[in-house]
Amino acid sequence: MPRIVTTHLQQLSPDALIPAARRLPDGCRIERAEDISPEFSKFLYRSVGSAWHWTDRLPLSRAEWEAAVRRPGTETWVLYAAGSPGGYVELAGAGGPDGTEVEIVYFGLFPERIGAGLGGALLEEGLRRAWNLHERWPGLAPVRRVWVHTCSLDGPAALGNYRARGLEVFRTKEADQDPQDASVGLWPRH
Template sequence: MIEVTTTHLQQLSPDELVPSGRALPDGARIERVEAITPEFSKFLYRGVGSGWNWADRLALTRSAWESLLLAPGTETHVLYVDGAPGGYIELAGRAQGGATEVEIAYFGLFPHCIGRGLGGALLTEGISRAWDLDTRFEGFGAVSRVWVQTCTLDGPTAIANYQARGLRAFHTEREMASPGDGAVGMWPAESATS
């Protein structure tokens, strides 16, 4: 067991978004996945989260994973770099008494894209899409809040990136936890002689 600190951050207006000053490089683009499958979602989740102990979804059945993806207000945006996935952001909008709150459920980069200045651009796009999510889903009211939670098991620059995009911390909690191993079954261990 280790102590894990979870920080909750939010924006209460689209005017609070601070766009990244770095544009995507040539050969990079961000696209919404119109009809995401559980298989593609799990590929993204494992590719991004295996190094950060993302394991909460790994025990889900295909149908349980699919039901999360098909929930109204849920969408995934993928960063592609030279044709290959380089990261993603999953948004989960929920109606709250006539308004809509959007959680950044998952966000991150594949290992080969970390440190290349791509995270700010992806997060900027994701937050922008969160603020207009109500325009893509029938029955959703205007978005009143975009929020995310991150913890000390996530990437070391996660909080800084969220804050640089204008999200502000509103709650912090600490707990003892046994993190799951998001890398189980991902790759065999490297041998000492390789």
Template sequence: MTETIAVTTWHLEQNAAADVVPVAAPDGLDLRVVRAELIGPEFARFLYTAVGGPWTWTDRLPWTYAQWQDWLAKEGLETWVAWVSGTPAGYVQLEPHRDGEVEIAYFGLLPHFIGKGLGGHLLAYGLQRAWDLPDRHPALPPTRKVTVHTCSLDGPAALRTYQSRGLRIARTETSHQPATPPPGPWPGA
């Protein structure tokens, strides 16, 4: 019999740009947040595995190169990358939906940068970009809501970070999943 664990998932939302709670970038870091306008499957998969490996992000590990290409070609999908002294430190990926909802599809930091005050700043920046996404993609409807979900497998500060940037819990659910160890940033890590 496969061992299972209870996983709580929180679905959060924000209903107005004015609800974003900004936070200053940490002092003393050469930090830039840049939109990856020419992102390819290699870099997208790198970010996904490097950030999500410690937190059991596994849904996209089996994706083919073509599946990554299709995902990245979605109208309005944006990936914003935090760079510290020329090194990728984390990212926030925005996925617009045709009804005016923009989902924070992925957000997080590489392990080396956790605890340095970058997460709140990057998330607030990403939220602001979600609200002004139609300015960069005129074919999209105006943003009416920004959503994200996090679960009890994510980093211990994830839920608190989302709430401190102005997102509110819309619903909570609990499911049982097979107990699997986090994959790490690369196979066998």
């Protein structure tokens, strides 16, 4: 059983955000999926996470998935490249003991978009949107902390991208874990 390292990172001020060196190229945009369906959310999750062993949401029923993506303070921002989805970031606000935290619950690119210089710009936009989440959700407290976790099963550029955007490590933990195959049912094996 492999040893998995999980790294938790945070920003405590929007001033800590370091912009990406590369801007989105022409033909790319990031927009909020304002009325996201569980089906579209699951499509994004599986398209990004199948290579990285994302399985935590796969057992959810449609109703449970819908509850997760429609919870107040939850937003999904989708990267489109040449008109097609190419990645996403899912935010969940109203966290922490005083409701002032936003978690980047999921973040990543579709396999064909990795290495094209899009991850920094997508993460930058996700962090900007996290810091002003309370402005779009009346009743949420102003954001005082944005956080995310990644692990050694995630994409090799993930941790570096988080650090490059100004997120700082606040905890690491190691555990023996049997990674689940998140690609089952996504594409037939040949």
